Amino acid sequence: MKKLFTIFMLLISCLVSAQKNQIxxxxxxxxxxxxxxxxxxxxxxxxxxxxxxxxxxxxxxxxxxxxxxxxxxxxxxxxxxxxxxxxxxxxxxxxxxxxxxxxxxxxxxxxxxxxxxxxxxxxxxxxxxxxxxxxxxxxxxxxxxxxxxxxxxxxxxxxxxxxxxxxxxxxxxxxxxxxxxxxxxxxxxxxxxxxxxxxxxxxxxxxxxxxxxxxxxxxxxxxxxxxxxxxxxxxxxxxxxxxxxxxxxxxxxxxxxxxxxxxxxxxxxxxxxxxxxxxxxxxxxxxxxxxxxxxxxxxxxxxxxxxxxxxxxxxxxxxxxxxxxxxxxxxxxxxxxxxxxxxxxxxxxxxxxxxxxxxxxxxxxxxxxxxxxxxxxxxxxxxxxxIYDTRTWYTYGEGPTKEPEGNINNRKLFDALQYTSEDYRFTKKGNTIYILSMGKPIVGSTILVNAFAVTKMSNGKKVKRVSMLGSNKKVDWAMETIGLKLSVPEVPNEISVVYKVEME
The missing domain is CATH 3.20.20.80 (Glycosidases)
Known part of the structure; x- marks a missing residue:
């Protein structure tokens, strides 16, 4: 009986092992x-x-x-x-x-x-x-x-x-x-x-x-x-x-x-x-x-x-x-x-x-x-x-509006989110950084993007050129210690204005 029991246990062990090995x-x-x-x-x-x-x-x-x-x-x-x-x-x-x-x-x-x-x-x-x-x-x-x-x-x-x-x-x-x-x-x-x-x-x-x-x-x-x-x-x-x-x-x-x-x-x-x-x-x-x-x-x-x-x-x-x-x-x-x-x-x-x-x-x-x-x-x-073919920058964005933690139980909170003109998101493609507004800026005003502050730009790259997607108008810009200052020459769409920042 002991012999039969030992054989039985070995068979069970082999089956369990085989199952594990399959996964x-x-x-x-x-x-x-x-x-x-x-x-x-x-x-x-x-x-x-x-x-x-x-x-x-x-x-x-x-x-x-x-x-x-x-x-x-x-x-x-x-x-x-x-x-x-x-x-x-x-x-x-x-x-x-x-x-x-x-x-x-x-x-x-x-x-x-x-x-x-x-x-x-x-x-x-x-x-x-x-x-x-x-x-x-x-x-x-x-x-x-x-x-x-x-x-x-x-x-x-x-x-x-x-x-x-x-x-x-x-x-x-x-x-x-x-x-x-x-x-x-x-x-x-x-x-x-x-x-x-x-x-x-x-x-x-x-x-x-x-x-x-x-x-x-x-x-x-x-x-x-x-x-x-x-x-x-x-x-x-x-x-x-x-x-x-x-x-x-x-x-x-x-x-x-x-x-x-x-x-x-x-x-x-x-x-x-x-x-x-x-x-x-x-x-x-x-x-x-x-x-x-x-x-x-x-x-x-x-x-x-x-x-x-x-x-x-x-x-x-x-x-x-x-x-x-x-x-x-x-x-x-x-x-x-x-x-x-x-x-x-x-x-x-x-x-x-x-x-x-x-x-x-x-x-x-x-x-x-x-x-x-x-x-x-x-x-x-x-x-x-x-959007297409882009990758993330060192930070996803900045601004006062924060999303709740990702969970379907918070669906109503996500649906109720309202972004402001001080909220920005960033994407990257090669040496180009895109600044995407989450609110409508005012034409003729100036905005400041803190993510470009000297203390945060550790890679030493500098801004070479700034333009606005969908617009032929010149964007005035200035690098300051606390960030990148940008003019708003026009608003090409009512949803999200995008700045194209080319680095050198």
Whole structure:
């Protein structure tokens, strides 16, 4: 018996060791330095658009709240479409027709807005794939629009010279509460907010509802299937499909990636990075939280950003509105000034901005969103040399306005930020420093930029020439002990005036 026990323990030890040896993040890190094209890009656009866009009500999390009896979404759905038992989330799919969707027009708009990369939410939490999928029958080719949305966007993005991004939010889709013991524990918990119930899965698990269905087809949409099958065939399987069929330059993950076993996360990274190497290209993986090593990924901050200069390239994903990420009838759109100031602040701190827009289910991009994108593009056409292909200076900026710490919980504080004419941000390109104003200076006045103070300019370089982007008028300047004094000969735009300071 002792001999058998020893052999058994050795086998277990070997299996554990083999499992550990399969996960070697260090070997992958050798293959994935953040590529220069991503550091240079600075600005990208994507969109939340899918079945959840059909109701145009409250939130892109409509599929989740639909199945909570207490929610406003549940009430609205019942009043609009009938009893949930007879008209569930999957019954909205035929109404997602995308009849006015034109990939070329959309991507042309993104290009005019100044985006260097563009793409879409390939799959949100709801289990509906926006591509021609063999992993699930719930996809945009077999149902709804009956078009390969990912494929059409990918073709146009690449034809128009941009990098292609696909984002994945499907880690939440798996039904983690189907185990009777887990379900019982969940239902007996007391929550300060009922909306937190079943939080590890997108769909709440109430017996008798669609997310708890044993129907084999419905299980593919609502994520109610055996654990290993879902991890391998759905989570990883869908990623491999998109990599093989559409060759994205960026794959971006929403939160809750930590719900996926590390082995599967590692398998994905290995597959994607090795496929990129075979194709002779440099790719980027973006993640939130701390669920992938930074040696193989880029950090993302949702609706927030760094409060200081950061040594590693990072990213913010931000939406064009103050509310839902998908279209709703009451969506309040941010101004181009707000978003450009955010872009400037992000770039000055070594970041990249990924901006979300919210099309209607029909395939229309509302006029107010289009106008904001075009205004961003106009500013970038005049001042883009201070954004694209730049790097950080020794300091990101100066002025009285400070950002809160980067966290989505502070979204309202970030949204409420108002910069002043005394706030400046800096970027660098070779021997040129760009000073980007965050407020409108007064024509005829003089401004002082303290970052150029003699005591701070330790490299001994001196100012050779100063000009203003978008202006032919002469800028008077003087180097003083306490900083660089600049005249304001004109204001070429109302959002951010940019000085170009050439050093020698």
């Amino acid at each position: 070697d993040w260090k070997s992958l890190s050798m293959n994935n330095e953040v590529p220069e094209w991503f550091k240079n890009a600075k600005f990208g656009i994507y969109f939340h658009w899918g079945v959840y866009s059909v109701p145009e009500f409250q939130t892109e999390w409509y599929p989740r709240y639909l199945y909570f009896p207490w929610s406003e979404v549940h009430r609205y759905h019942k009043e609009t479409y009938g009893p949930i038992s007879k008209f569930g989330y999957h019954d909205l799919i035929p109404l997602f027709k995308a009849e006015k969707f034109n990939a070329k027009e959309w991507v042309t708009l993104f290009k005019k807005a100044g985006a260097r990369f563009a793409g879409l939410v390939a799959e949100h939490h709801d289990g509906f794939a926006m591509w021609n999928s063999k992993c699930t029958p719930w996809n945009s080719v077999e149902m709804g629009p009956k078009r390969d949305i990912v494929g059409e966007i990918e073709k146009e993005v690449k034809q128009q010279g941009m990098k292609f991004i696909t984002t994945f939010h499907h880690a939440r889709n798996f039904q983690r509460y189907s185990d009777p013991k887990v379900l019982k524990t969940e239902l007996t918990k007391e929550y300060s907010a009922e909306r937190r119930r079943f939080y590890r899965s997108h769909f709440p698990y109430y017996p008798g509802t669609h997310p708890a269905s044993n129907d084999p087809k419905l299980q593919y949409l609502y994520g109610n299937m055996p654990t290993e099958k879902w991890h391998k065939e759905i989570w990883l399987g869908k990623l491999k499909e998109v990599i093989d069929q559409y060759d994205p330059d960026i794959i971006w993950f929403d939160s809750w990636l930590d719900e996926i076993p590390e082995n599967y996360r590692y398998q994905f990274c290995k597959y994607y990075l090795h496929r990129a190497k075979e194709r002779g290209k440099e790719t980027v993986i973006v993640r939130k939280e701390e669920d992938l090593p930074l040696s193989v990924s880029v950090e993302n901050l949702e609706n927030s950003r760094k409060s200081d200069l950061h040594p590693l390239t990072w990213e913010t994903d931000e939406t064009i509105s103050y509310g839902s990420w998908s279209y709703t009838t009451d969506l309040k759109i941010k101004t181009s000034k707000h978003l450009i100031h955010e872009l400037i602040d992000i770039v000055s701190k070594n970041g990249v901005l990924l901006l979300n827009i919210s099309p209607r289910a029909s395939g229309e991009i509302p006029a107010d969103q289009q106008n904001v994108l075009l205004e961003i593009g106009t500013w970038l056409k005049q001042n883009g040399e201070a």
